[in-house]
Structure formats: C-alpha cells, structure tokens
Amino acid sequence: MALWRWLGETARELRADGQAELAESLxxxxxxxxxxxADAAAEAQPAAERAARGESAPSWAAPLVGHWPLAARVGDRAEGQAALPAALTRLRASHVGGADGSAAGCTPAACSAEPVLACYANIDGPGHVVDRATLVAESLGHTRPGEPAWEALVLAQADMLIDDERPDEAVRELDARAAAARTGGSGVSLDYAFGYVRALRHLDRYDEALSALDRVEAGMAAAWPGGAPRAAARRRLDMERARLLAWLARSGRCAPQEARAALPEQREADAHPRLRPAWAEAAEHLVAAGGLDNDWRLGTALTAWSRYFERVGSDRLCLRVGLVAARLAVARGARWTADSALRRSERAVKRVRRAADEAADLDEIHTEAARRGPRELPVAASEVLPLLRGQSPEEVDPEHQADLVLAALQENPGDPALLNALGQVGRTLGLTDAAAELHWPRVHSAPGDQKAALSLLETLLADKDTAGLRALVRHLTGAALGSAPQPSGGAPDPAASPASAPVG
Known part of the structure; x- marks a missing residue:
C-alpha cells in the first residue's frame, strides 16, 4: 500500500473516532x-505529540509523529552526520521487540530504521553497505509486505545493492519482493518504480529507465494526492528524466536542446538539497554536450551545494558535487573556485571508504589545473583594483576578478585593499570560507588594521561562521587590552551562505 493512501485511510478512521486533531497533525x-x-515540522511536533498521547490514540501514533521531522532532514534536506545521532537514538529506543515480534516504536507507515539508512547513504553509501545490509535485514522482520514501511525498506535494500555495484541484483530483488507482495494480495505502489529507474540507469539501460518514468507520469494523479505528495514525486521524476537525457545528449543519442529543456530550474535544487547531486551530474553532461553554459553562476551554485553537504556531514554527496564543481571550474579557467572545490573534495575523500575512482578523478583534475598554471596579471599589482573598478557590468566575471586579486596578493601579501576586494568577490562566489582563511593572517599580524578586521567581519557574517566571529572578537578584544591571543588561523566553518557583492 502506498504511504499516502495509508495516511489518508488512517486519517479518516481517526476522524471517525473523534481524533480529528491527531489525523490532521499526521x-x-x-x-x-x-x-x-524540517524546521516547521519540528515546531509542529510538540502539539502533535500531545494529541498522539491521548488515551484513545493508537500506540503507533507518537512514534510516527516523531518520525516526520527527522524524515525531512535525511530525505529532502539530505543531511548525514548532522542527523545521524538523532536517527540512531530513535532506532535504539524503538527496536525493542514486542510480544508479537514487532518493533515497539515502529509503525506500518514508517520504520525507525529508515532515517538511519538514509543517513548512511548520504554520509557514504558505498562505504556503509555492510551496516545498511544488516539493518535492512533486521528491520524487514518488523514489517509485512504491503505496508509502506516494508516497501521503504525494500527500496533501501535496492539502493544498498546499487551502491555495492550490484544493480543487476537490485533488479532481481525488486522483482522478487514485488512478486511476494502480489502473492500476499497487496502489491507495491508506484514509488517502487523509482528503485527500478536507479538500477536501470546504473546498468546503462536508459531507454528502459525512461519508459519506467513514463509509466510513473501516467499514473501520477492516481498514485499521489495533490499538493505536497504529488509535487515531491514530480520533482523526483523530472530530475531523474533530466539526468538520463543529459547523459544521452552527451553520448550523442539525444539532442542537447531536448535534454536542456528537461532540466529543472536551478532554484528547484536550491530549495531541495536531495536534487542537487543529480542536477550537478546532469549539468556537467549538458556542458559537455554544448547544451548549458559553464559560467561563474553555475560554479557558485555548485560551491554552495558542496559546502552545504560538507556542513551537514553528507560526505559522499559533498564529494560527488565537489568533483563536478572542480572539473567545470578548471575547464573555464576559474583558478580560485577550482582550488577551493579540490580542497573540499580532498577533505571529503578522506572521510569516505571505497573511493579509489574518486581519488583518481582528483589526481586527474589536479594535473589539468597545474597544466593551466596560475593567472597572469595584465597590469601591475597596484593597478589591479582600478582595472576591475573600470569594468562595465557586461565585462564583470567575479571568478576572473578573484583570480586577479589573488595574483596581486601574491605580490603584495596582506594588502588591506586587496583583501577587502577578495572578501567582496568571495561573498559573491560563496567562497567566504576561503576568503576568511586569507584574511586571518593580516588580522593576526595587524590587529589595529580596522579595514582588514571589518572586511573579515563581513565575510564571517556572510558565512554564518559563529566560531570564527567569536575568535575574531576574542582576538580584537585581547589586542585592545594588550594581550592578543596567539594566532589560531581562524575557525573556518564548512558552510555556504553566498551573498552578492561586486568588487568595489
């Protein structure tokens, strides 16, 4: 049974039983x-929990209420390490066997293992296949075919097999589980098709995957109620189709224009982090096929997305987006953007397992970046800022500006005006962490330089770097009192909150 059908039927039963508040809350x-x-769900949770703890409320109501805020974080928000402690806590509390062999804290609609499995996949899907396989096998024993929780666990198992480079086995598992459900009289929902689509894509069976998406689209109105459920399914369908068509365009089997038209607007991926790795992958294929411009705006989006995944501890997703960002930045000659993406990817590759292919990609990108060499100054370092200020709006390329400013800083290290310009362009490009890193030595060596301190302050504020702000306040306070603390190099925070400001 589909999740939304289960919720609809259950809500009607609760209303008939005089529990309208609980029904609406669920x-x-x-x-x-x-x-x-996720934030709105967390705010609504206490009131919903009060309704779920009523005397006549079913025993599964409170666990299901607690499931949804976490599901938002690990699902649409694609959080990893940031959400894992909460997910594990719920799992340990709920998987206490009842007299009938069920899990006391699980419901037919959702198993408490689901958020943990999603966290593992976000953090390092291939590196956690053993943990995921063990947890799925144990959790399936708490569910029955036809329940939404059962179907979610089967799909999680298929995802695990794909990450373990066994997509053909994933297809066979999906087939076998679906047959078992039909034998039991329940069948599977249309959500199930997305498991096939991912497996078929990894098997290079693109036409079959596209046909599966066509069937999903044909049955969409019946499978998902209007509003949020159908919108979420539509986002996923559109993104999967765009990724398939982008690869077909790159391989010459589809017109680039057709693939580009299928790509969702970037703002969709901005709003829904779960879409970002697929969007980045599709964008890279489209750039290669000539269907999408490889410009600084694309680079800024990829920077923001990879920094987000680093901040929430989704290391594998950070690595995937970071490698795309680095390759495209090198290709368009954006040195600072490329270097920042490479450093971020290097941090991520150290935190995941089974990353030989990704490590080889990093080496290849480094080689290409080194071949291109550093940016050469067209004028003397002292003339860089006047040159940039004289550019017309049509000429402005923030990545090119940043590279010129960095080249000038190589000749004039610690120059306050150049650092201020770097801070401004860094905020435009979402590279506030990299800009702050270059500001700190000047602030440590010259705490009386108010211009440098103010520029760093603005960059830290744009980066929402609370630890860095505290470090700056401590340093400036200590300097004013004559007891400046020892330089610590700042406190960079792997987050992205890009602001827009031209070099002035």
Missing part, C-alpha cells in the same frame, strides 16, 4: 517532510 507533518520543511 497528514500535515508528512506533507512538511515531503517538502523538506
């Missing part, structure tokens, strides 16, 4: 989770 929380509204 549906509303599930819709928030589908939209990735």
């Amino acid at each position: 549906v509303r929380l599930a819709q928030m989770a589908a939209e990735g509204q």
Whole structure:
C-alpha cells in the first residue's frame, strides 16, 4: 500500500473516532517532510505529540509523529552526520521487540530504521553497505509486505545493492519482493518504480529507465494526492528524466536542446538539497554536450551545494558535487573556485571508504589545473583594483576578478585593499570560507588594521561562521587590552551562505 493512501485511510478512521486533531497533525507533518520543511515540522511536533498521547490514540501514533521531522532532514534536506545521532537514538529506543515480534516504536507507515539508512547513504553509501545490509535485514522482520514501511525498506535494500555495484541484483530483488507482495494480495505502489529507474540507469539501460518514468507520469494523479505528495514525486521524476537525457545528449543519442529543456530550474535544487547531486551530474553532461553554459553562476551554485553537504556531514554527496564543481571550474579557467572545490573534495575523500575512482578523478583534475598554471596579471599589482573598478557590468566575471586579486596578493601579501576586494568577490562566489582563511593572517599580524578586521567581519557574517566571529572578537578584544591571543588561523566553518557583492 502506498504511504499516502495509508495516511489518508488512517486519517479518516481517526476522524471517525473523534481524533480529528491527531489525523490532521499526521497528514500535515508528512506533507512538511515531503517538502523538506524540517524546521516547521519540528515546531509542529510538540502539539502533535500531545494529541498522539491521548488515551484513545493508537500506540503507533507518537512514534510516527516523531518520525516526520527527522524524515525531512535525511530525505529532502539530505543531511548525514548532522542527523545521524538523532536517527540512531530513535532506532535504539524503538527496536525493542514486542510480544508479537514487532518493533515497539515502529509503525506500518514508517520504520525507525529508515532515517538511519538514509543517513548512511548520504554520509557514504558505498562505504556503509555492510551496516545498511544488516539493518535492512533486521528491520524487514518488523514489517509485512504491503505496508509502506516494508516497501521503504525494500527500496533501501535496492539502493544498498546499487551502491555495492550490484544493480543487476537490485533488479532481481525488486522483482522478487514485488512478486511476494502480489502473492500476499497487496502489491507495491508506484514509488517502487523509482528503485527500478536507479538500477536501470546504473546498468546503462536508459531507454528502459525512461519508459519506467513514463509509466510513473501516467499514473501520477492516481498514485499521489495533490499538493505536497504529488509535487515531491514530480520533482523526483523530472530530475531523474533530466539526468538520463543529459547523459544521452552527451553520448550523442539525444539532442542537447531536448535534454536542456528537461532540466529543472536551478532554484528547484536550491530549495531541495536531495536534487542537487543529480542536477550537478546532469549539468556537467549538458556542458559537455554544448547544451548549458559553464559560467561563474553555475560554479557558485555548485560551491554552495558542496559546502552545504560538507556542513551537514553528507560526505559522499559533498564529494560527488565537489568533483563536478572542480572539473567545470578548471575547464573555464576559474583558478580560485577550482582550488577551493579540490580542497573540499580532498577533505571529503578522506572521510569516505571505497573511493579509489574518486581519488583518481582528483589526481586527474589536479594535473589539468597545474597544466593551466596560475593567472597572469595584465597590469601591475597596484593597478589591479582600478582595472576591475573600470569594468562595465557586461565585462564583470567575479571568478576572473578573484583570480586577479589573488595574483596581486601574491605580490603584495596582506594588502588591506586587496583583501577587502577578495572578501567582496568571495561573498559573491560563496567562497567566504576561503576568503576568511586569507584574511586571518593580516588580522593576526595587524590587529589595529580596522579595514582588514571589518572586511573579515563581513565575510564571517556572510558565512554564518559563529566560531570564527567569536575568535575574531576574542582576538580584537585581547589586542585592545594588550594581550592578543596567539594566532589560531581562524575557525573556518564548512558552510555556504553566498551573498552578492561586486568588487568595489
């Protein structure tokens, strides 16, 4: 049974039983989770829990209420290490066997193992296949074919097999589980098709995957109620189709224009982090096929996305997006953007397992970046800022500006005006962490340089770097009192919150 059908039927039963508040809360929380509204779901949770703890409320109601805020974080928001402690806590508390062999804290709609499995996949899908396989096998024993929780676990198992480079086995597992469900009289929902699509894509069976998406689209109105459920399914369908068509365009089997038209707007991926790795992959294929411009705006989006995944501890996703960002930045000659993406990817590759291919990609990108060499100054270092200020709006390329400023800083290290310009362009490009890193030596060596301190302050504020702000306040306070602390190099925070400001 589909999750949304289960929720609809259960909500009707609860209303008939005089529990309208609980019914509305469950549906509303599930819709928030589908939209990735984790904060809103967390705010609505206490009131929903009070309704779920009523004397006549079913025993599964409270666990299901607690599931949705976490589901928003690990699902649409694609969080990893940031959400794992909460997910593990819920798992340990809920998987206490009852007299009937069920899990006391699980529900037919959702198993508490689901958020943990999603966290493992976000953090390092291939590196956690053993943990995922063990957890799925244990958790399936708490569910029955036809329940939404059962179907979610089967799909998680298929994802694990694909990450373990066994997509053909994933297809066979999906077939076998679906047959078992049909034998039991329940069948599977249309969500199930997405498991096939991913497996078929990894088997290079693109035409079959596209046909599966066509069937999903044909049945969409019946499978998902209007509003948040259908919108979430539509986003996933559109993104999967765009990724398939982009690869076909790159391989010459599809017109680049057709593939480009299928790519969702970038703002969709901005709003829903779960879409970002697929969007980045499709964008790289389209650039290679000549269907998408490889410009600084694309680079800024990829920078923001990879920094987000680093901040929430989704290391494998950070690595995937970071490698795309680095390759495209090198290709368009954006040295600072490329270097920052490479450093971020290097941090990520150290935190994941089974990354031989990714490590080889990093070496290849480094080689290409070294071949291109550093940016050469067209004028003397002292003339760089006047040159940039004289550019017309049509000429402005923030990545080119940043590279010129960095080249000038190589000749005039610690120059306050150049650092201020770097801070401004860094905020435009979402490279506030990299800009702050270059500011700190000047602030440590010249705490009385108010211009440098103010520029660093603006960069830290744009980066929402609370630790860095505290470090700056401590340093400036200590300097004013004559007891400046020892330089610590700042406190860079792997987060991205790009602001827009031209070099002035």
